[in-house]
Amino acid sequence: MKRLGRAVRGLLGMLGGFSLLSGSWTASYFILKALFKRFGSPSSDYVSQLLGVLLGFMLLFCIGGIISLITYGRQNKFYSPILNAVRRISKGDFTAKVEDVKRYGRMGELVEGINEMASELSRMETMRQDFISNVSHEIQSPLTSIRGFARALRAEDLSRETREHYLDIIEGESTRLSGLSDSLLKLSVLESGSFPFEAKPYRLDRQLRNILLACEPQWMGKGIEVEAELAEMTVTGAEDLLSQVWNNLLHNSIKFTPPGGTITITARPMDTEVEVRVSDTGTGISKEDLPHIFERFYKADKARSAGAGGSGLGLSLVKKIIDLHRGKVSAQSSPGEGTVFVVALPVSLKEGSE
Structure with a gap:
C-alpha cells in the first residue's frame, strides 16, 4: 500500500x-x-x-x-x-521529541529516527551520570577510611595492637582503591576496543586447575570444600583475560560462601562449545537482583554487605570478556541456596573483537 x-x-x-x-x-x-x-x-x-x-x-x-x-x-x-x-x-x-509522527508521511521514518536518537542519548546521559556518581562514591568510601584511621594514628596513647589494626585497615582500603582503579582502566580499554586481543589455543582444564591451586589459601582458610570435575579440553582465546574471568568467579564464590560450605567447578565439552560452571552453597542472590548483577557497580543488598567489600565491577568485567570471546555467561541463584555461574565459550574463535 x-x-x-x-x-x-x-x-x-x-x-x-x-x-x-x-x-x-x-x-x-x-x-x-x-x-x-x-x-x-x-x-x-x-x-x-x-x-x-x-x-x-x-x-x-x-x-x-x-x-x-x-x-x-x-x-x-x-x-x-x-x-x-x-x-x-x-x-x-534529550527530552526533545517530535509529536504526531504520522502527519509527516514519507518523512515519518526520519522523524522516528530523531525521536529514537533523543531517547538513546537520554539513556546514555543517565548512564554517564550514574557512572560518575558511582565512581565518586566508590572512591570516596576508602579515602574516608584512610583519612580517618591515619588521623587516629596520631594519638600517642595507642597500643601496638590497635596501631597494627589501623595500619591493616589503611593497607586494605588502599588495595581496594588500587583494585577499583585497575578495574575501571581495564573495563575502559576493553570497551574502547584498543586492548591487544591475542587468541590462541590452550588447555582450559590446566588453567582452571592452576587457578584453584592459587586460591587454595583463601578457601582453605574459611574451611570451604572445593570439588573440581575438569575434562581435558582445548579452547582458543585470550588466556590472560579468561584467567581473570575464572579468578573473579571463584573469588566471588569464596567471598559469599560461609565456612564449611562447598564450591564446585565443572568444565565439559559440548557440541560446538565448552561449558564451565562455578557453583557454591553461599548466601545466594534474590530474584530482583539477579538480572542486574552484570551491570557496573551493581551490588545486591544481601550478597554485598559492607564487610564483604568489592567495587561491583568484577562481574561487569566477566561479562565484557566473555562477550569479546563470542560466548555467553549467566547466573542461577536463590537466597540461601547458593549461586551457579555458567560460562559457555566457542571451541574456536576467529575474531576476538566486536
Missing part, C-alpha cells in the same frame, strides 16, 4: 508539473499573439519562437515563485517541530 501511495503521489506530481509547464507555454503563446497583433510581428520566425520560449520560462518562474510564497508558511510550520527538536538535542536537551 505504501508503494502504491508513493506511485500515485509521484504520478500526480508529474501531472502537476506538466500542467504548469503547459499553462505557461499557452499563456506565452496568447500574450505574444496579442502583442504581435498590436505592434507587429518580427520578420523572422526564429525570433518569434525565441521570444515565446523566453516568455514561457519567465511565466513558469513567476508562477513557481508565487506558489513558493503561498506554500512557504505551510512548509515552515511543517518542518519547524523537526528543526526545533534537532536544535534542542544539539544543546543537550
